[in-house]
Amino acid sequence: MERFEPMVAIDVDTKQAALKLFDELANDTDHTPIVKIGMELYYAFGPGIVREAKQRGFKIFLDLKLYDIPNTVKRAMTAIGKMGVSFVTTHAAGGSEMLQAAKTGLAEGAKAAGCPMPKLLAITELTSIDDRILHEEQHVDFSLIEAVQNYAQLSEKNGLDGVVCSAQEVKAIREVTGPDFLCVTPGIRPNLQVHDDQKRVVTPQQARELGSNGIVVGRPITLAEDPVSAYQTIRQAFMEGEN
Numbered sequence: 081m082e083r084f085e086p087m088v089a090i091d092v093d094t095k096q097a098a099l100k101l102f103d104e105l106a107n108d109t110d111h112t113p114i115v116k117i118g119m120e121l122y123y124a125f126g127p128g129i130v131r132e133a134k135q136r137g138f139k140i141f142l143d144l145k146l147y148d149i150p151n152t153v154k155r156a157m158t159a160i161g162k163m164g165v166s167f168v169t170t171h172a173a174g175g176s177e178m179l180q181a182a183k184t185g186l187a188e189g190a191k192a193a194g195c196p197m198p199k200l201l202a203i204t205e206l207t208s209i210d211d212r213i214l215h216e217e218q219h220v221d222f223s224l225i226e227a228v229q230n231y232a233q234l235s236e237k238n239g240l241d242g243v244v245c246s247a248q249e250v251k252a253i254r255e256v257t258g259p260d261f262l263c264v265t266p267g268i269r270p271n272l273q274v275h276d277d278q279k280r281v282v283t284p285q286q287a288r289e290l291g292s293n294g295i296v297v298g299r300p301i302t303l304a305e306d307p308v309s310a311y312q313t314i315r316q317a318f319m320e321g322e323n
């Protein structure tokens with residue numbers, strides 16, 4: 081099973097804070113994390129922040145969660161495909177036509193720029209959603225696990241490389257998808273007693289045991305007193321199964 085180095089979500093509000101984290105994390109050259117650039121950094125600082133991360137040798141997970149009509153998603157993905165990033169996200173809820181458009185656009189952009197094709201992942205149900213929100217607010221009649229399984233199947237059928245889900249659903253996803261289909265899992269909390277906006281959480285060690293291909297970790301690293309040491313502890317638990 082393919083297991084990626086942890087993906088560190090650099091969700092910070094200044095360029096200086098982002099560059100500081102890049103520099104600190106780039107120093108551990110034996111275990112370089114994948115850097116996740118999401119909406120906060122990208123909307124504030126644009127493609128320049130992606131270049132800054134690439135210059136330091138990181139693989140980039142550009143997490144912009146595209147969700148729009150197929151034509152708009154295709155064109156945006158074409159632009160993203162030219163950026164030389166390694167992972168990209170869209171929402172499975174956009175449906176098969178949008179998912180295919182995302183893949184086509186991404187491939188066209190990558191080809192035009194001579195970049196490798198990034199791995200295209202679909203968000204299933206955000207890890208901040210629980211059964212109550214799904215039923216009471218979104219009026220979905222299926223269980224969360226069933227909804228996630230459905231989105232995983234839909235994504236695989238439309239040629240995506242994998243999904244973003246909680247590690248809690250990985251086993252259920254593996255029952256309905258092929259062995260190479262990727263499950264990338266945020267909602268990682270080394271201390272499960274900490275309650276915040278994440279609802280479906282597991283420890284790094286549990287994510288490993290549940291068969292996650294890659295963990296996405298933000299605040300447990302970015303807000304730690306020593307982010308590099310927090311990263312190393314989390315990495316070891318996920319990659320080597322030690323706490």
Ligand SMILES: O=C(O)c1cc(=O)[nH]c(=O)n1[C@@H]1O[C@H](COP(=O)(O)O)[C@@H](O)[C@H]1O
Pocket residue numbers: 089091118143145169203205206207208244245266267268278296297298299300
């Ligand atoms: O696409 C994502 O990465 C994502 C999907 C999801 O369902 N839940 C989720 O938390 N994320 C991202 O993963 C990161 C989690 O950060 P922390 O909650 O601070 O560890 C954030 O950057 C989220 O945007």
